[in-house]
Amino acid sequence: MSEKTGIDVLIVGGGAAGMMAALQAARAGARVTLLERNEKLGKKLYITGKGRCNVTNVADADEFLRQTPRNPRFLHAALHAFDHAALTDLLASLGTRTKVERGGRVFPVSDKASDVTRALERGLREAGAQVRLGARVASIARNGDGFAVTMQGGETLFSRRVVIATGGLSYPSTGSTGDGYGFARALGHAVTPLRGSLVGLEIDAPWPKLLQGLSLKNVRVRAQAGKKRIYDEIGEMLFTHFGVSGPLIIELSGHLPDDVREACVTLDMKPALTPEQVDLRLQREFAQNAKKRLSAALPALMPARMGPVFASLCGVPEDALCGRLTRAQRAALCAGLKALPLPVARLRPIEEAVVTRGGVDVREVAPGTMESRLTPGLFFAGELLDVDAHTGGFNLQIAFSTGALAGRSAAACALEETGRI
Numbered sequence: 035m036s037e038k039t040g041i042d043v044l045i046v047g048g049g050a051a052g053m054m055a056a057l058q059a060a061r062a063g064a065r066v067t068l069l070e071r072n073e074k075l076g077k078k079l080y081i082t083g084k085g086r087c088n089v090t091n092v093a094d095a096d097e098f099l100r101q102t103p104r105n106p107r108f109l110h111a112a113l114h115a116f117d118h119a120a121l122t123d124l125l126a127s128l129g130t131r132t133k134v135e136r137g138g139r140v141f142p143v144s145d146k147a148s149d150v151t152r153a154l155e156r157g158l159r160e161a162g163a164q165v166r167l168g169a170r171v172a173s174i175a176r177n178g179d180g181f182a183v184t185m186q187g188g189e190t191l192f193s194r195r196v197v198i199a200t201g202g203l204s205y206p207s208t209g210s211t212g213d214g215y216g217f218a219r220a221l222g223h224a225v226t227p228l229r230g231s232l233v234g235l236e237i238d239a240p241w242p243k244l245l246q247g248l249s250l251k252n253v254r255v256r257a258q259a260g261k262k263r264i265y266d267e268i269g270e271m272l273f274t275h276f277g278v279s280g281p282l283i284i285e286l287s288g289h290l291p292d293d294v295r296e297a298c299v300t301l302d303m304k305p306a307l308t309p310e311q312v313d314l315r316l317q318r319e320f321a322q323n324a325k326k327r328l329s330a331a332l333p334a335l336m337p338a339r340m341g342p343v344f345a346s347l348c349g350v351p352e353d354a355l356c357g358r359l360t361r362a363q364r365a366a367l368c369a370g371l372k373a374l375p376l377p378v379a380r381l382r383p384i385e386e387a388v389v390t391r392g393g394v395d396v397r398e399v400a401p402g403t404m405e406s407r408l409t410p411g412l413f414f415a416g417e418l419l420d421v422d423a424h425t426g427g428f429n430l431q432i433a434f435s436t437g438a439l440a441g442r443s444a445a446a447c448a449l450e451e452t453g454r455i
């Protein structure tokens with residue numbers, strides 16, 4: 035075991051949060067070492083926003099917190115310390131300009147996620163942070179009034195201040211395998227139950243599988259939990275071998291209660307029409323096709339592949355003549371078009387999720403500094419914390435804001451202790 039000294043702040047994890055923590059701590063004048071297990075920094079950043087990286091959102095603080103269903107108040111200070119404007123200014127100063135798109139979503143002008151990582155790498159270099167790649171941390175233990183951080187292979191680094199920014203459990207191939215939860219627990223922290231959010235939904239019915247690969251555009255998905263409407267949006271969804279996915283469903287998953295079966299989810303295939311207008315449309319369609327079978331009329335109302343499945347779900351025989359359909363049958367078809375039930379069984383596994391819900395319990399972390407309330411000198415940042423948000427660039431901004439605050443706070447402690455400020 036070798037000992038390395040001369041580190042003011044040691045940061046574990048070189049994703050969005052860790053890179054920002056290292057950059058801010060180094061800019062503040064601290065001697066910083068950043069440890070990343072992969073052979074490159076920000077591996078997950080490369081796949082964000084379908085490779086374009088929806089890096090933040092221009093929503094104001096109130097709206098931001100509304101888009102953060104779990105522990106929004108914990109983020110107040112972090113967002114105040116480092117908001118979307120601070121982020122885009124920083125990126126621009128490092129050569130990556132950004133643009134605002136629909137819904138306030140911000141992307142690099144180049145549409146290349148790699149430009150965000152490149153800018154942060156440049157910032158780290160210019161600020162003089164030491165970056166060690168291929169350095170997977172195996173354990174973090176208290177050592178006197180600091181920490182011993184041991185890497186796989188046995189090398190140990192010592193530092194009075196450690197920032198854990200190892201991410202969550204989603205997309206483990208990017209390096210986020212949840213190591214930080216173990217470190218946090220070993221240092222006495224509670225970790226709330228972990229599960230995926232922003233992920234596909236498994237449906238408690240065999241029929242979506244029959245429509246696998248079919249995408250529906252401009253449909254409305256609604257969800258209700260008890261009497262409360264928890265989601266109501268129009269967009270695009272996709273049927274899959276397990277149930278449903280696509281942008282609308284991914285977004286919906288972030289709104290679902292912990293027990294997803296409590297939610298009643300329905301699909302409206304005619305969002306622009308009222309039920310009365312849909313009924314009139316059906317009457318017209320069936321009058322025009324009175325001598326044809328229902329199967330011949332349905333393709334005018336929905337993708338052809340969906341017709342047989344839809345008729346059977348509504349309990350109306352596909353081979354019934356349109357002119358002979360009863361009022362009750364028409365009502366069933368109308369109800370199916372406006373509110374087809376999507377009985378949610380469970381979320382897809384966390385590995386497929388965009389973010390992890392749950393994490394280091396924020397009641398044990400000081401929101402003004404990101405420092406542990408239990409172990410002085412220990413800081414947390416990013417997805418590892420029990421905070422997650424809806425889609426739109428909010429999750430990356432959470433990582434950047436908490437990372438910036440943790441890095442600055444850790445650096446301030448170091449400089450104060452060593453009399454450098």
Ligand SMILES: Cc1cc2nc3c(=O)[nH]c(=O)nc-3n(C[C@H](O)[C@H](O)[C@H](O)COP(=O)(O)OP(=O)(O)OC[C@H]3O[C@@H](n4cnc5c(N)ncnc54)[C@H](O)[C@@H]3O)c2cc1C
Nearest residue numbers: 047049050051071082083088171201209416417427429430
């Ligand atoms: C497909 C996909 C698309 C997404 N798109 C967007 C988007 O467009 N906008 C948005 O806001 N959010 C998006 N997100 C979410 C966003 O990427 C995450 O919330 C964010 O990356 C979290 O940052 P982080 O730094 O906390 O964790 P991570 O980015 O996961 O970084 C953690 C880092 O720690 C390293 N690490 C882990 N364990 C160790 C260890 N033991 N030793 C050393 N290093 C370790 C990992 O290798 C990794 O590099 C997306 C996520 C996915 C999966």
